[in-house]
Amino acid sequence: MDRLMRCRWADDNHKIVHVTETIYGVGTITATVNLHNKAVTIVDREFVHPSNKVVPEVSDRNRILQVAQSWERRQNSFYPKDVRWHEDSMKFETYRESWEWASSVVSGKIGHTYDGYRTEDEKIASSLVYELTRRNTFQGPTFHVFAHNEYDEAEQEHWYMVWVERI
Incomplete structure (x- = not known):
């Protein structure tokens, strides 16, 4: 399944990350991640077909948390900041x-x-x-x-x- 993950800082203290995950042909999950207490809040879920709607799963939250933590590490490393x-x-x-x-x-x-x-x-x-x-x-x-x-x-x-x- 083809996925595109986009992250950006949601605050000036660099503790909250806004994550958008696009799953081609399925839909988009938008979430915020508090890196301090590892809380993941699913903000929105849009689906290509209404029949695809499902309740956010624990695996979604875990994957989004991992992506945000990995992104934070890369932001503090030598990688260019705007790599897609x-x-x-x-x-x-x-x-x-x-x-x-x-x-x-x-x-x-x-x-x-x-x-x-x-x-x-x-x-x-x-x-x-x-x-x-x-x-x-x-x-x-x-x-x-x-x-x-x-x-x-x-x-x-x-x-x-x-x-x-x-x-």
């Missing part, structure tokens, strides 16, 4: 499958619809770096390519990030 991230949970067993995914699906979105890509699969991240560098080589340089990884000890997750900045 695309996240997915795709994982492949081989580099060939990862390259197919990165070259046909993801690389066309990065630099256009999104500025960056976050994944738990290092094969996809390295394939994406290769494809973006290849595109810059053959079509002329249009952006700088950056890559980084981070490990979240609390969640036992390893994330790989690839993002571009226009030249």
Whole structure:
């Protein structure tokens, strides 16, 4: 399922985050997250079809809290502040499958619809770096390519990030 997560500070003290999650073909969830007490408040849920309406689940709240906490960490790191991230949970067993995914699906979105890509699969991240560098080589340089990884000890997750900045 394709998701777009957008975060922004909702206060001047940088303790409350406004999160908007768009799930393509399904709808949008809007929430505020208090990072001090980890309270998640679902503000609004809009659905493409009225039959899709469901009660906010605990998993929605947990996912939104994780996104807000992760976003806060990135705001305090060296990442550019205005990167539009695309996240997915795709994982492949081989580099060939990862390259197919990165070259046909993801690389066309990065630099256009999104500025960056976050994944738990290092094969996809390295394939994406290769494809973006290849595109810059053959079509002329249009952006700088950056890559980084981070490990979240609390969640036992390893994330790989690839993002571009226009030249």
